[in-house]
Amino acid sequence: MIKLKFILVLSLALLGRAMASDSASNNHGEDKGHGKTEHSAEFKGITIDVRDTPSDFKLPGKLWNTLVSDGGGATADGHDKKQEHGTASKEEKIDTLIVWLPVEVSFSAKQSGILAHESVQYNLPRGGGTLDTAKITDGDKGTFYLKFNLNEFSNPSAMKVYFVSNAKKRRVDGEIFGAGCNVYFDVTKAFQKLNSGEGLKFNITDNRHISAMSGHFIFVQTEKDKVYLSQVEFTDSKNRDYLCKI
Numbered sequence: 001m002i003k004l005k006f007i008l009v010l011s012l013a014l015l016g017r018a019m020a021s022d023s024a025s026n027n028h029g030e031d032k033g034h035g036k037t038e039h040s041a042e043f044k045g046i047t048i049d050v051r052d053t054p055s056d057f058k059l060p061g062k063l064w065n066t067l068v069s070d071g072g073g074a075t076a077d078g079h080d081k082k083q084e085h086g087t088a089s090k091e092e093k094i095d096t097l098i099v100w101l102p103v104e105v106s107f108s109a110k111q112s113g114i115l116a117h118e119s120v121q122y123n124l125p126r127g128g129g130t131l132d133t134a135k136i137t138d139g140d141k142g143t144f145y146l147k148f149n150l151n152e153f154s155n156p157s158a159m160k161v162y163f164v165s166n167a168k169k170r171r172v173d174g175e176i177f178g179a180g181c182n183v184y185f186d187v188t189k190a191f192q193k194l195n196s197g198e199g200l201k202f203n204i205t206d207n208r209h210i211s212a213m214s215g216h217f218i219f220v221q222t223e224k225d226k227v228y229l230s231q232v233e234f235t236d237s238k239n240r241d242y243l244c245k246i
Helices: 002-013 061-070 188-195 205-213
Strands: 027-030 034-038 046-050 057-060 085-088 097-100 103-108 119-124 129-132 143-149 160-167 170-172 175-177 180-186 200-203 215-223 226-235
Touching: 057 061, 057 180, 057 215, 061 160, 061 215, 061 226, 103 226, 119 129, 160 188, 160 205, 170 205, 175 205, 188 200, 200 205
Parallel strands: 046 119, 097 226, 129 226
Antiparallel strands: 027 034, 034 046, 057 085, 103 119, 103 143, 143 200, 160 180, 160 215, 170 175, 215 226
């Protein structure tokens, strides 16, 4: 039921009610390690180059073993009862060669007053990074779209996508939002369908988006003896009570 509910959140709620590296030379200041420029050859809007090196992050042990053993070929069971954790580090010494890739993440809204910028793209370095939705959203009602540019992955059709939830379950207008703690899901099919269109749709009313998206999106592709990885973590510094860990 937990897995089904989350897939519904990702495929239905995100679609409906519930919810690049090259930039122009005009510089608009610094944002805590971010370089901000307007306009991009591939993205019409504000582009922010994130220079911070991503921190190591914790994953359920079963998921980490899946990623490094077969590139995400196995289906996640959704829950790690032993709550074992693996550390995803760029210095991880294993037989399989881990290749960390960059990723671009864009936010857009069709109406003003929902996002701080109606259209903004974050260019994350190799290994991805963390984005704080408290600094991206700017309102209390409405929807926005989230898209990932994964062009660095040579074979997108072979890529697997996992979501590791970091959001507590909570009830909003009779519906449960947040997948819970210590759970992860294979969301490849739903993700690829949504990301190939307008993007994943989130609703900021009553902070639904925080519960729906807080956690890690893990992108993995295997090729012979190499595993290509990237990840994006979403958190919210102003609403930590919704999160499993601070």
